[in-house]
Amino acid sequence: MSAIIENVDKIFNVSLIYATFRSATPIIFAALCAALTQQANILNIGTEGIMLVGSFTAVGVSYLTGNWVIGVLAAMISGAFIASIMAVGHIKYNAEICAIGMGINMLALAVTKLLLNVIFKTNGTFSDPKIVPIPKVHFAFMDDIPVLNQLLNNWSITEWLAIVLILVLQFLFYKTVWGLRLRAVGQFAMAAQTAGIKVTQIKYQAMIASGLMGGLAGAHLSLGYSTQFVENMTNNRGFMGVAAMYFGGANPILTALGCLLFGFADSVGARLQAYGIPSQFVLMMPYIVTIVILAISMYVKYRNNKRKESSLLAPKAQLKTQG
Amino acid sequence: MNIKASGLKRILFTVVIALVIGAVLILMIGENPIEAYQALFKGAFKGKFGFGNTVATFTPLLLTSIAFAVAAQAGAFNVGVEGEVFLGGIAAAYIGVNFTFLPKPILLITCFLGAMVVAGAWATIPAVLKAYYGVSEVCTTILMNTVAVYITSYLVSGPMSAGTANAQSHSVAVNLPQFMKPSSANVGVFIAIVIVVLVAIMLYKTKFGYKIRVVGTNPAFADCIGINSKKVFINSMILSGAIGGIAGCIEVLGVHGYFLNNFAVGLGSNGMLAALIARSNVVLTPFLAFFLSILKAGAMGMQQSTGVPKALVDTIIAIFIIVATMETLFEFKKKIKRKVKKEKGEAKA
Amino acid sequence: GSDSDSGASGGSSDEKGKDKIRVCIVYTGNLGDKSYNDSCNEGAQRAVEELGVEVKSLEGATAEEWESNLVSACEEGYDLIIGASSNIADYITEHGPNYPETKFAVIDTTVDLDNVQSISFAQNQGSFLAGAAAAMFTTKTDIEGVNKEKIIGWVGGMDIPVLHDFYTGYEQGAKYIDPDIKILQAFAGTWTDPLKGKELTLAQYEQGADIVMNVASGTGPGILEAAKEAGKYAIGVDLNQDNDQPGSILTSMVKRVDNACYLVIESVVNDTFAGGTTQYLSLEEGGVSLTDFAVIKESLGDKFPQDIVDKCDELAEKIIAGEIVVENYEGFGPEAQ
Amino acid sequence: MSEYVVEMKDIQKSFGSVKAVKNGFFTAKKGEIHSLIGENGAGKSTMMKLLFGMYPIDEGEILINGNNTDKLTPKIAIDHGIGMVHQEFMLVGELTVLENIILGFEPQKGLKIDFDAAKKEVKKYIEQYHMDIQLEKKVNQISVGEAQRVEIIKTLMRGAEIIILDEPTAVLTPQEAQHLFKILMNLKKDHKTIVFISHKLNEVMNISDRISVMRQGQYIDTVEKGNTSPLELTKLMIGREVFLNIDKTYSKAGKTVLEVEDVWIPSQKETSKIRGMSFHVNEGEIVGVAGIDGNGQSELVEAIIGLREVEKGSIKLSGKNIANKKTRAIRKSGLSVIPEDRNTQGLNREMSIADNLAAVEMDRVPYSKGFMIRQEAIVQNAKEKVEAFDIRPDDYNLPTSSLSGGNAQKVVVAREVSMDNKLLIAAQPTRGVDIGAIESIRNSLEKAKKEGTAVLLVSAELEEIISLSDRIIVIHEGKITGEMPADEANENNLGLLMMGGTHE
Ligand SMILES: Nc1ncnc2c1ncn2[C@@H]1O[C@H](COP(=O)(O)OP(=O)(O)OP(=O)(O)O)[C@@H](O)[C@H]1O
Ligand SMILES: Nc1ncnc2c1ncn2[C@@H]1O[C@H](COP(=O)(O)OP(=O)(O)OP(=O)(O)O)[C@@H](O)[C@H]1O
Ligand SMILES: [Mg+2]
């Protein structure tokens, strides 16, 4: 304990901020992938599998073409392809969405392993200098500004992209025609249908968009966050994304906040491990913190609602807000 | 009658299409699909070992799938079964190792009770958060699974460690007898079947089951007729957790004889898969659990006795499952009807 | 690909397999970890080439699969079945007696049966050297990326006993060089998540470490990648990983699982299989060692700290001579079990 | 060119084995108000949903403006100038009124939805037809009447020339209904065609030009308003005469059964919060609660049955305080409820008629014994009730989702009335129910009263309140604004009190 207090400056230094964001980005991407379908009321349990296929494709294509852009695009296309299998199964053939999602996860795990074997003649891990990673963004002017340099320099392009995408999706969901239709379909499909919206079409679009996002999530894992493909490298990050999506109620910004909270606890944990706390406790911290914060925030919301609903409240104050 | 026949047809087509896709893949890597499928069949059914493997795989899957289904009947999406299996297992191991002063039969029962209590208590947390404050149980149970794994992992590499090269507990003093050796099938399978039968009876024949079904289909109605939907929701989650705990207990007492770190990885999600495909119908779910066990045991057999790589075996299994989820893929009858009608319409016009 | 080129085909019905010695290796995990399992497989493949045996690899991710794989191997009547890790030990103890004609070997632990040959490693000794090397390296401030703080790191996979045996040696070695040194320890909690490994490693660099030892199997590639990306250094494990991120890896603590595997197969081929015994492969037997630093030497050029190599050689001799006794974690060492 | 803007001929439509429409026929002329009437389940909604393209037709043809339309979808129907206000509102609760209105036809500026332009456009219609709606509110925060207007604006915005309204007045207060009729008249002036479905014959007689009648999926007749009477329409609809005006028996007031004293009840909506309300209901009397929807009626009922917190005050059932007790306990001490929303609160639509009929007493003898449920008793009970209450179809194994509105409501009434409890709360018992079923339900309430039950009747239907109640209380914004014996009440004085006016 005293060791932690002594080293508090080492644990909570500037680099923790970037570390938090860095470890949150894969989950942010995954959560955005899940949020896209969730807005249409489709629970995308297959996020994990879509990501994994994306990771594989990104590395494979980057290796073969020597071009990371093509790698990322290919990953997105492959993600969309996998998602469209789910979409057809679910929408056309009435597959239970979570069941087919889990089937997709199993397929992704097996297929990537198989293809690794067949195409790259290797097992488990594929890393090669010929894999071109997603470049990092370097601002030369920041080199001499210590804090900024540590904070913002050398982020991967996809990390910046994550921030952009959070905002883009926020805009998309709440400000655009497509977003409005998407949310209408998710909340009351029949109402959307009678408003002349083609519900299944929107659902397909949401699934495919989600696939593109999931593929990008995968590409970030294998070309941005690291430069390699490892069997099952998503390691439940897709599921974490689904959990985070629920945390934020499919609202991109709230969802991202949930991811950052998790990432923060995770990064602090990574530093705390050095001080003799049993590793399992440190490793479970981010999960517990996320649950606790979520529970507290929901409880506070519940309390506030209750207060707002109370009949004992003076009616006047209320009327003002009403008018 | 008709429904049964079309259901059978559907299953048949599912199997055929998956087999064909699989065969193509196997041919592509230059192996003999017939041999491979023979191996799959043998792996799942041949002899004490093959069939025993299927039974051993089936036991926990049956329980976890039913655990998920019971919660689903009350409207909960309990991803947390896996964590409950872990915690049930560790509770059983703790009691089985430390309460040796009890006579064997009592010790056995205590292990089961302990597992049910601990796992049930664990499931109470997301249930209460959901029922009273609207915290998504999907979110909390996903997160809590990892917590459960780390808790048990800490215990077996720390306070409960047997001090061996592996992270595991000491051996428990009471076991569920195995039969069909050398597979690890054990009498736990009968316990599991009895529990599933009890659960089915409970669900369709008892007051509590009626309440669960009412709450699962319409909580507002439940409240209005005087069923406390929150309480029933929580109780069904606890029941779900307890069943998961039993699965953990059987694995510890019947298969391993001690708590092995990480032993239950995938048990929860596979059970969930079986239940989801069956849409949490308690009567159908066991059959899907069995179907998945055959696939899993068969896959092991295929890896063990052919040159087909494991990744390919897993691919085929995954395709099987995906095809199986698509309910209406083989509704030829309807399609034909529709077509005929269309033609009629056109003829008229 | 191990499965496809292992050449194992079918059951005993295979004609040409009759005169060959048939070996089955049961892994707890999958091949391709670039570490322990791959090392074992390397030895096996060498045996295929040099001794003409037939090798079948059975991978498995869960305890259920491990046991089933082992039993099926028994049933298939292989001449030799190798349990690649300590996780298999209990199943060999349980089922081994039922197949007295089958020879078994188990790596990394001991099984006390007449038809089982056990092989263990003195990973603590190798780690001692790694720790000493790291402790010396962390103050070589003339090398780019090295700070003057005396902090080194260590990242493990799952928090299980054998890793503590590694850590015990590492810590002792580092403290032997400099009693004031600070060691940051972390477990990823998984064998298969390189991204987690990378994050933990970066966290240690951000806390002042400049060299981190990898003991994390499939999680390890992330550790090595972190070194490269942060411009810092790492120490490899199990296999010679010096070339995985050339220039960022000081050395690797090689655990010759490949040798163990090869030797036990050879003993069966030569009919010298010694069931019921335990081989403890230490520094002396070449069971563990550091690599020759060649890759980093080339990369650092004249900044290469030759004194580390010399010191390590000296320490190795002392350990072999018994002048330095490297401690074991409870349950490990030559007398364990 | 024919004189009709809509022609539906020889229409057939089945859902599985249910023939919803067997021989459908319907025409509409430009600029007319054409009512479509029939019993619950007669096929009215289905006919209109077919016209709006929500399902494909099995047989027959649909001409719109003389064009044969094959394969209608809502989108195509909208393009043909058809708009539909559904029986259950097709509004997304979580979206704002404005978003709901423009859904599917959103004006765009760049990538964004141009809410300003949309607002301007909507305001035009608001002014033209004098409909007041709050565009920024979320739909689940507005009243039904307002939601109704939102639905109408939705159709207008889409350029509808033919507007179908499926039971638009079922959930409206008389004032709101009058408001709606004014709007419809204005629309008619603008040469829009209106199809109006209702069970309320006085309304139908009031506003229609022509009236079409359906019975059991079949077209019966179309009549000019001038040539018919409510009596004749009733006969066309159900083939016999119906007597809605039951003979009220004034019983002497017995002991007090329900006593509500200064209760304060929370609510999401400010106008629905109950602030200090007191009243009582005696044995053998029906007390009617009149009020515009959303003035606390639902909250009051929920509080009495234990589904909503009572923040202050007491509710006594036979002298025992039941405020904040569990529903189960309250029901045990003698309460029956016909909840206002039969589909969510009154019935479990996925369960069988038999299960629904036994639901409240499932954990009591004879339906269960120990832990186990006794199926025979449930079936026995179902047989009796299906017969006694004339529930159709009489196959008690069907899920209640397959029942028409009237028959579904009969299931709820049958269950609640036959428990012989001391107190019966009936909230909107006849909403959206056909005239035959209304008759039967009202008789059940009257019978319960005669047997000594205290009945609290909450209804938006003033006619119903006046003709059934012994005593009437009027509530406005969570407070009682007046109380009077039923024979002193009329639509005028009640209406005034409902708007918050005071008793003169
Ligand atoms: N989607 C559907 N699936 C199955 N049956 C349906 C469906 N829609 C309507 N029906 C059945 O078709 C018949 C006619 O229903 P419809 O809704 O047209 O009646 P309605 O005249 O509108 O009745 P109400 O006055 O109660 O609204 C009923 O028996 C009903 O049960
Ligand atoms: N999917 C369905 N399966 C079977 N019957 C259905 C289905 N959907 C609707 N119905 C039936 O169709 C009829 C019309 O349904 P709708 O929702 O339009 O009004 P309703 O329930 O009759 O009337 P109300 O709203 O007055 O209760 C009802 O009898 C309803 O029970
Ligand atoms: Mg240093």
Ligand SMILES: [Mg+2]
């Ligand atoms: Mg209708």
